[in-house]
Amino acid sequence: MEVRSVKATTFLALLLLLHTHLLLLGESLPYAHPSSAYEDDTKGGCGVGWSKEEEEEHLVPLRREEYDGGRILDISHRLREDMPVFESSEGLGQFLWLPKSMKNGSIANNSEMKLATHTGTHVDAPGHVFQHYFEAGFDVDTLDLEVLNGHALLVDVPRDKNITAEVMESLNIPKGVRRVLFRTLNTDRKLMWKRGFDSSYVGFMKDGAKWLVDNTDIKLIGIDYLSVAAFDDLIPSHLVLLQSREIILVEGLKLDNIKPGIYSLHCLPLRLHGAEGSPIRCILIT
Numbered sequence: 001m002e003v004r005s006v007k008a009t010t011f012l013a014l015l016l017l018l019h020t021h022l023l024l025l026g027e028s029l030p031y032a033h034p035s036s037a038y039e040d041d042t043k044g045g046c047g048v049g050w051s052k053e054e055e056e057e058h059l060v061p062l063r064r065e066e067y068d069g070g071r072i073l074d075i076s077h078r079l080r081e082d083m084p085v086f087e088s089s090e091g092l093g094q095f096l097w098l099p100k101s102m103k104n105g106s107i108a109n110n111s112e113m114k115l116a117t118h119t120g121t122h123v124d125a126p127g128h129v130f131q132h133y134f135e136a137g138f139d140v141d142t143l144d145l146e147v148l149n150g151h152a153l154l155v156d157v158p159r160d161k162n163i164t165a166e167v168m169e170s171l172n173i174p175k176g177v178r179r180v181l182f183r184t185l186n187t188d189r190k191l192m193w194k195r196g197f198d199s200s201y202v203g204f205m206k207d208g209a210k211w212l213v214d215n216t217d218i219k220l221i222g223i224d225y226l227s228v229a230a231f232d233d234l235i236p237s238h239l240v241l242l243q244s245r246e247i248i249l250v251e252g253l254k255l256d257n258i259k260p261g262i263y264s265l266h267c268l269p270l271r272l273h274g275a276e277g278s279p280i281r282c283i284l285i286t
Helices: 002-028 052-058 131-136 165-171 206-215 231-242
Strands: 072-074 096-100 110-113 122-124 149-156 179-183 220-223 248-251 261-269 277-285
Touching: 122 261, 165 206, 206 231, 220 261, 231 248
Parallel strands: 149 179, 179 220, 220 248
Antiparallel strands: 072 277, 096 110, 122 248, 122 277, 149 261, 261 277
């Protein structure tokens, strides 16, 4: 009886080990998302430079930054595992899973996504830094789409400093301009293409934010890194800009190789009830 008991215990242990191994194997295969294996188009993959006929023949998707012969410019960053996230050296990491896969018997492919609402190109709602606004429901679903869509001015910020009151005054942004995209040293340094967060990014200092509020008609501010506010004035600048609930902040824009000037801007966040931020798709039309 004792020998049988030992054998039974050993068998159960081996069975449990095998079961655990199969679970782990199953998790790593059907749940791994195939998009993580795609080449980024910035490295020459994904059909870049292929004709439509070649694309169809080889079934290689064409990933573009411009559409309609350059008339439409995508200024939102593609979500990717090695993109930076705020105050992390590790980057975004895996954010897509494939729990239901046709390869594994499902009738359709169904992905799942998990990421912070302030990931990549995204928008801030007033509840981001004001608790009473958050509790009152001033979420991304309450943002004014008229402000998020319309004529916008793309300006180049002097490359040697943060956006202070002095810098704002030097930009000479005309009265009546309601949407401004600020391209800074962040674009030159390609900070949004680096995995690790860089706290030396360029953003608004408190006095620059206050100058904008007091002296311009700007209601939408866009910038080329994860925060409109400089790291040293992170919360103070946000408080100044979001206090009135009239200004919308769009952060993490992709402004590489775009000429300064006036464009038709179109930005659409997700309708996330209760969320103080949302990933956003933004385009410029020339």
